[in-house]
Amino acid sequence: MTEELKKGLEGVLVAESSLSFIDGDAGKLIYRGYTIDDLARNASFEEVVYLLWHGELPSAAELSDFKSSMAEERHINDDVQRLVRDLAEADEEPMAALRTIVSDLSAYDPDADADPTAEAANLRKGRRITAKIPTALAAFSRIRDGDEPVDPREDLDHASNFLYMLNDEEPDDVLSETFDMALVLHADHGLNASTFSATVTASTLADLHAAVTSAVGTLSGSLHGGANQDVMEALLELDDSGKEPVPWVEDRLAAGDRVPGFGHRVYNVKDPRARILSAESEALGEAAGTPQWHDYSVTIEEYLGEEKGLAPNVDFYSASTYYQMGIPVDIYTPIFAMSRVGGWIAHVLEQYDDNRLIRPRARYVGSEDRTVTPIDDR
Ligand SMILES: CC(=O)SCCNC(=O)CCNC(=O)[C@H](O)C(C)(C)COP(=O)(O)OP(=O)(O)OC[C@H]1O[C@@H](n2cnc3c(N)ncnc32)[C@H](O)[C@@H]1OP(=O)(O)O
Numbered sequence: 001m002t003e004e005l006k007k008g009l010e011g012v013l014v015a016e017s018s019l020s021f022i023d024g025d026a027g028k029l030i031y032r033g034y035t036i037d038d039l040a041r042n043a044s045f046e047e048v049v050y051l052l053w054h055g056e057l058p059s060a061a062e063l064s065d066f067k068s069s070m071a072e073e074r075h076i077n078d079d080v081q082r083l084v085r086d087l088a089e090a091d092e093e094p095m096a097a098l099r100t101i102v103s104d105l106s107a108y109d110p111d112a113d114a115d116p117t118a119e120a121a122n123l124r125k126g127r128r129i130t131a132k133i134p135t136a137l138a139a140f141s142r143i144r145d146g147d148e149p150v151d152p153r154e155d156l157d158h159a160s161n162f163l164y165m166l167n168d169e170e171p172d173d174v175l176s177e178t179f180d181m182a183l184v185l186h187a188d189h190g191l192n193a194s195t196f197s198a199t200v201t202a203s204t205l206a207d208l209h210a211a212v213t214s215a216v217g218t219l220s221g222s223l224h225g226g227a228n229q230d231v232m233e234a235l236l237e238l239d240d241s242g243k244e245p246v247p248w249v250e251d252r253l254a255a256g257d258r259v260p261g262f263g264h265r266v267y268n269v270k271d272p273r274a275r276i277l278s279a280e281s282e283a284l285g286e287a288a289g290t291p292q293w294h295d296y297s298v299t300i301e302e303y304l305g306e307e308k309g310l311a312p313n314v315d316f317y318s319a320s321t322y323y324q325m326g327i328p329v330d331i332y333t334p335i336f337a338m339s340r341v342g343g344w345i346a347h348v349l350e351q352y353d354d355n356r357l358i359r360p361r362a363r364y365v366g367s368e369d370r371t372v373t374p375i376d377d378r
């Protein structure tokens, strides 16, 4: 047994996975052998989820079946609708609301009583969870704004249907394709913290809903998925301040704050997803006459690269991309979850397939050999 301490489990290998690989020095990400650039350009979110869950890209017939089997699971029942409304009316944090909703979905899942490791049941549960998250999220967002939820449509793809339910308007091709690409880019990323959380939960033979609920909670933090919302809030603060980006960042660093959207545990160079999203953000800004968001971002990226050796991660450019798509800032992280749920489920399936309880140790540094003093003498 090694006594070497690896805080944050940095660099520790704890599993074998055939889902995604990150080359942190080359800035390369692959899902099951396909580069992220190839998938972003040539595959839809549904194709990528199929790839992650089944190991191969679907044929046209397989894709058509998969899409319709997901689309027909989009509705949420009256009880879940009521929960969504209660959470929205209570002004719950969106990620906390999503965590509660995912947990609640298990109460109505027809496979809830199946063996937690049964693959066929888990694929059905996975389709339901993946299909229902966008419906619940769009309803939550609309109710908070004083609008009524919009029922899902089965004839739209996953990305377009979400934007349709959010805005009560079918998105144009640019919005729909950009959003679909963002979902593809966020679908998997090795053993990131939320995925690890899902696998730890699954390793106890807890069920898929428990694993995804754990993962949503873990994704919410500002060092992980929560950073995309923080990035946009920072860019808005910069814009309001009237300062130039460089002095604004210098002030932030001088105050001891981190700059959200920069740094990564695995990448030593720019995250390849940030490269793709930067181009999307720039194109949206050019089309809408709002180039400032991309301009600010590029200036900050150049400064932090030169001065601190820090490069942007996926959250840095997803923020201005979503903003220019008119998406409310505080649902950026739930949107991350809407995509990453595909990866979480794939990793949980892998974990069940070759399970071993995940249970590391801590080096004990507390006191020893103490005895209890009677309560009246303390
Ligand atoms: C989808 C995702 O989860 S991507 C990550 C999203 N999170 C963020 O963007 C939040 C900001 N980033 C960070 O806090 C970090 O870079 C993390 C948490 C992502 C990675 O952290 P770690 O691998 O633990 O790196 P660590 O925290 O040790 O940082 C290494 C050094 O870089 C600095 N650093 C890292 N990120 C940043 C940042 N965003 N701003 C300023 N300095 C930073 C640290 O201060 C540290 O410097 P030091 O050695 O002088 O103390």
Ligand SMILES: O=C([O-])CC(=O)C(=O)O
Residues within 6 Å of the ligand: 188, 189, 190, 191, 192, 193, 224, 265, 266, 313, 314
């Ligand atoms: O891999 C990580 O640690 C964080 C990340 O970029 C992701 O989850 O997409």
